[in-house]
Amino acid sequence: MLRFILHRLGHSLLLLFLVSILGFTILHLAPGGPLSQFALSPGMSQVELAKIAERMGLNRPLPVQWFDWFTGLVIGDWGHSFRDGRAVLDIIMGHLFATLLLVISSTILSVGLGTLVGVLGATRRYSAFDYLATVGAMIALSIPTFWFGLVAIYVFSLKLGWLPSGNMYSIGDESVLDYARHLIMPSAVLALVNVAIWSRYMRSSMLDVIGQDFVRTARAKGLTRPRVLYVHILRNALIPMITLAGIQLPTLLSGALVTETVFTWPGIGRLFLDSLGYNDYPVIMGVLMFTAIFVLLGNLVADILVASVDPRVRLE
Amino acid sequence: MNSENGPKGAGINRRRLLQTGTAGITLMMSGLSARRLSAQDASGQVIIGFSQEPTVMHPHMPHIEVDEGIHFNIFDPLFTVDPEGKFQPALVTEVPTVENGGISEDGLNWRIKLRDDVTWHDGEPFSAKDVKFTIELQQDPNFGAMRRTGHELVRNIQIVNDHELTWEMESPFAPYPAILSWTFMVPEHILGGAEDPNQTDFRNDPVGTGAFKFGERVAGNYILLNANTEYFGDGPYLEKAIFRYIPDMTVLYTQFRTGDIDVIGLQGIQPDRYEQAQQIEGRTVVKMPSATVESISFNTEAPQFKDPEVRRALSLALDRNSIVEAIYYGIPQSTESFLPKESFYYNQDLPVAEYDVAKAAEVLDAAGWMPGADGIREKDGVRLSFKNSTTAGNSVREQAQQFIQQTYASIGVDMQISNLPPAVMWGEYWMMSQFDSVMVGINYTTGPDPDVSNYLSSDGISAQGGAGQNTWQYHNDKVDELLKKGGSLFVPEERKVVYDEIQMLVHEDRPFLPIFQYANLRGHKSDLEGFMANVNVRIETWNVGQWRWS
Numbered sequence: 001m002l003r004f005i006l007h008r009l010g011h012s013l014l015l016l017f018l019v020s021i022l023g024f025t026i027l028h029l030a031p032g033g034p035l036s037q038f039a040l041s042p043g044m045s046q047v048e049l050a051k052i053a054e055r056m057g058l059n060r061p062l063p064v065q066w067f068d069w070f071t072g073l074v075i076g077d078w079g080h081s082f083r084d085g086r087a088v089l090d091i092i093m094g095h096l097f098a099t100l101l102l103v104i105s106s107t108i109l110s111v112g113l114g115t116l117v118g119v120l121g122a123t124r125r126y127s128a129f130d131y132l133a134t135v136g137a138m139i140a141l142s143i144p145t146f147w148f149g150l151v152a153i154y155v156f157s158l159k160l161g162w163l164p165s166g167n168m169y170s171i172g173d174e175s176v177l178d179y180a181r182h183l184i185m186p187s188a189v190l191a192l193v194n195v196a197i198w199s200r201y202m203r204s205s206m207l208d209v210i211g212q213d214f215v216r217t218a219r220a221k222g223l224t225r226p227r228v229l230y231v232h233i234l235r236n237a238l239i240p241m242i243t244l245a246g247i248q249l250p251t252l253l254s255g256a257l258v259t260e261t262v263f264t265w266p267g268i269g270r271l272f273l274d275s276l277g278y279n280d281y282p283v284i285m286g287v288l289m290f291t292a293i294f295v296l297l298g299n300l301v302a303d304i305l306v307a308s309v310d311p312r313v314r315l316e
Numbered sequence: 317m318n319s320e321n322g323p324k325g326a327g328i329n330r331r332r333l334l335q336t337g338t339a340g341i342t343l344m345m346s347g348l349s350a351r352r353l354s355a356q357d358a359s360g361q362v363i364i365g366f367s368q369e370p371t372v373m374h375p376h377m378p379h380i381e382v383d384e385g386i387h388f389n390i391f392d393p394l395f396t397v398d399p400e401g402k403f404q405p406a407l408v409t410e411v412p413t414v415e416n417g418g419i420s421e422d423g424l425n426w427r428i429k430l431r432d433d434v435t436w437h438d439g440e441p442f443s444a445k446d447v448k449f450t451i452e453l454q455q456d457p458n459f460g461a462m463r464r465t466g467h468e469l470v471r472n473i474q475i476v477n478d479h480e481l482t483w484e485m486e487s488p489f490a491p492y493p494a495i496l497s498w499t500f501m502v503p504e505h506i507l508g509g510a511e512d513p514n515q516t517d518f519r520n521d522p523v524g525t526g527a528f529k530f531g532e533r534v535a536g537n538y539i540l541l542n543a544n545t546e547y548f549g550d551g552p553y554l555e556k557a558i559f560r561y562i563p564d565m566t567v568l569y570t571q572f573r574t575g576d577i578d579v580i581g582l583q584g585i586q587p588d589r590y591e592q593a594q595q596i597e598g599r600t601v602v603k604m605p606s607a608t609v610e611s612i613s614f615n616t617e618a619p620q621f622k623d624p625e626v627r628r629a630l631s632l633a634l635d636r637n638s639i640v641e642a643i644y645y646g647i648p649q650s651t652e653s654f655l656p657k658e659s660f661y662y663n664q665d666l667p668v669a670e671y672d673v674a675k676a677a678e679v680l681d682a683a684g685w686m687p688g689a690d691g692i693r694e695k696d697g698v699r700l701s702f703k704n705s706t707t708a709g710n711s712v713r714e715q716a717q718q719f720i721q722q723t724y725a726s727i728g729v730d731m732q733i734s735n736l737p738p739a740v741m742w743g744e745y746w747m748m749s750q751f752d753s754v755m756v757g758i759n760y761t762t763g764p765d766p767d768v769s770n771y772l773s774s775d776g777i778s779a780q781g782g783a784g785q786n787t788w789q790y791h792n793d794k795v796d797e798l799l800k801k802g803g804s805l806f807v808p809e810e811r812k813v814v815y816d817e818i819q820m821l822v823h824e825d826r827p828f829l830p831i832f833q834y835a836n837l838r839g840h841k842s843d844l845e846g847f848m849a850n851v852n853v854r855i856e857t858w859n860v861g862q863w864r865w866s
Binding site for chain 1: 378514739776
């Protein structure tokens with residue numbers, strides 16, 4: 001098991017190294033740069049812009065810039081934002097809480113609901129509920145999050161006035177209740193799509209297991225229906241879901257982008273988008289590396305979990 | 317100093333929140349009251365929504381307009397500029413002029429008298445050494461100053477006493493008062509000892525003399541300012557000013573409708589929502605003139621545009637009225653000049669550009685531009701075909717481009733739309749005149765000052781090694797001469813004659829075709845008083861110190 005983990009870890013580190021080179025190169029070779037935002041400032045000229053570029057260290061050869069940045073990365077100095085001069089790691093950490101809050105609450109919501117709908121759909125195949133769930137999932141997957149979010153704001157904030165239309169909390173009132181009230185809409189909107197995905201996966205995973213011999217054996221032994229369902233079927237059906245969860249978690253980070261924008265939620269997704277808009281290279285690279293680490297970790301954890309419940313994986 | 321991971325004291329709440337998990341959330345959902353949520357309460361705070369995020373708190377480091385929305389309230393310049401374009405004393409007892417002897421007749425010697433009752437937010441007294449420090453900081457080659465123009469001419473700053481100082485100018489420079497009205501004073505006792513002036517804590521924990529003190533900044537979320545109860549001037553009348561960052565325009569507008577924000581600031585209300593916004597109960601929509609002028613601008617060194625007759629024809633075929641009325645909902649006003657109409661220096665006598673497609677075709681015929689085999693005009697092997705660029709994603713402007721494209725096609729001129737992402741557009745493409753033509757909005761002025769050397773003087777052509785933004789590569793010796801003259805006169809009436817002539821010459825030469833002067837749509841809750849349009853500054857939150865709830 002340890003060898004398996006070390007092997008996977010080595011793989012991940014190599015990948016990170018490649019991501020760093022690729023990301024850095026593409027970012028810096030893309031036309032435009034962080035100086036364009038100052039172009040229309042009063043009294044600006046190419047000469048002045050060149051001076052600013054020099055102070056940012058942007059006129060050095062690209063490999064030198066990369067090496068500088070990468071060595072910093074390794075020792076935990078991820079550089080400083082071009083915009084406010086703050087340390088990149090601090091900036092990321094400052095936005096991480098918001099994203100995690102949103103992602104975790106919406107994951108709990110979507111996994112819970114999705115599993116329930118999936119199990120019910122599988123055990124009552126071709127029932128009215130199953131059809132309804134299928135159609136519902138298709139609709140949820142087709143609706144753009146952006147539109148759904150705006151409709152939710154229109155109904156619950158503008159028309160009914162029940163919920164705040166955005167932000168993470170009211171400044172000055174940072175009670176748990178206040179956070180929760182702000183959290184309801186964005187997490188529900190973000191969960192919507194994932195409920196659809198989870199319920200479809202869960203349904204097909206259940207159906208795979210239901211048809212297998214050991215289930216028939218369990219039934220033949222005279223076990224009760226619920227016992228067969230929860231002990232034998234569900235446990236086995238959840239194995240592929242672990243992998244899915246590992247893959248899903250990082251996409252939730254990026255998937256929160258649209259939701260964060262609609263609900264002015266100050267998370268990582270929006271930080272990334274903002275930094276792209278300003279060509280704030282250190283922050284863009286920081287978020288990129290952070291996400292890459294997150295993705296690889298997610299996969300690693302999923303692999304280890306699957307390997308620990310399913311010995312066949314380890315023997316490959 | 318300031319908390320970077322969120323509001324102070326929220327940690328406990330957040331931990332608790334994370335611990336409560338879904339059970340807690342479900343409980344709270346049941347406890348929701350169906351009352352209307354509103355950001356405004358009796359505590360006297362105002363919430364301003366911006367679609368861009370202010371991130372640069374140091375007023376002299378490279379920044380964008382939205383950052384000035386914060387600077388104006390934390391810091392003070394020596395004197396400010398009011399909506400009429402008049403200077404009003406802030407940190408000085410009187411605005412230096414030639415009349416009161418603050419500036420010598422030749423514009424070379426300056427004397428500044430400061431108030432003696434001003435303190436920095438940390439309690440230290442404000443004095444002449446802070447002024448000296450601020451100006452010298454702009455000249456420091458090791459400091460990445462945003463604007464050196466004007467400051468680099470200052471020599472020999474002498475501190476007479478704590479509240480008086482003098483300096484000399486290398487050459488007379490009339491725009492300097494306007495530049496000073498945007499130059500926020502920073503504390504010498506905090507920044508003076510910095511090892512590297514570019515890397516200071518001040519960047520995230522500014523200390524000024526202004527109506528508000530810096531409270532905290534939660535990156536990507538908001539900036540909170542607290543009232544400076546010791547403020548020497550008028551106000552502040554609010555305990556808190558909160559600047560929320562709401563990146564999406566639709567969401568920004570929605571939060572203005574719901575009342576989550578009290579004021580909709582920079583980028584404001586989209587023109588197509590103007591009608592609807594005026595119907596919202598309890599909200600006031602303000603049409604604020606801006607000094608920015610929208611133009612079709614030519615690279616006059618490009619072979620298609622070297623011939624002034626071509627530019628004249630393109631002006632004749634430009635239907636400004638339809639663009640303003642139909643595409644921009646009649647919100648901006650058409651203009652003939654690069655100066656805002658509110659400016660004292662605006663030339664009222666410029667002939668109104670006519671729109672006459674038939675005449676445009678005649679002009680091109682007369683100038684020898686004849687339709688070729690494909691119907692596109694050409695002359696001496698140059699086809700009258702060119703690219704027009706602007707920043708991609710501005711749908712209204714793109715409609716205007718398409719509209720112009722059609723009209724031009726009808727007179728045998730081929731305009732191809734080739735739009736670019738802002739980061740590309742405003743790079744060397746713009747600065748080094750790598751374009752054929754562009755459609756851009758530019759603020760040519762320096763605050764209330766009419767000096768436009770940066771854009772129209774021939775030594776401001778970056779593509780030819782100059783230092784400026786004369787990206788149309790416009791070169792007119794007479795204009796050069798007048799710009800020099802206008803920049804060295806200190807009596808407004810005398811200067812006006814010069815700038816009137818400059819406007820007339822540029823109008824005849826047409827390096828760019830002005831279409832309209834921008835009007836920005838902003839809005840606030842109707843019971844907020846003191847919100848004032850000021851065409852001489854770049855941001856609507858220049859005077860939050862005077863805002864109050866009725």
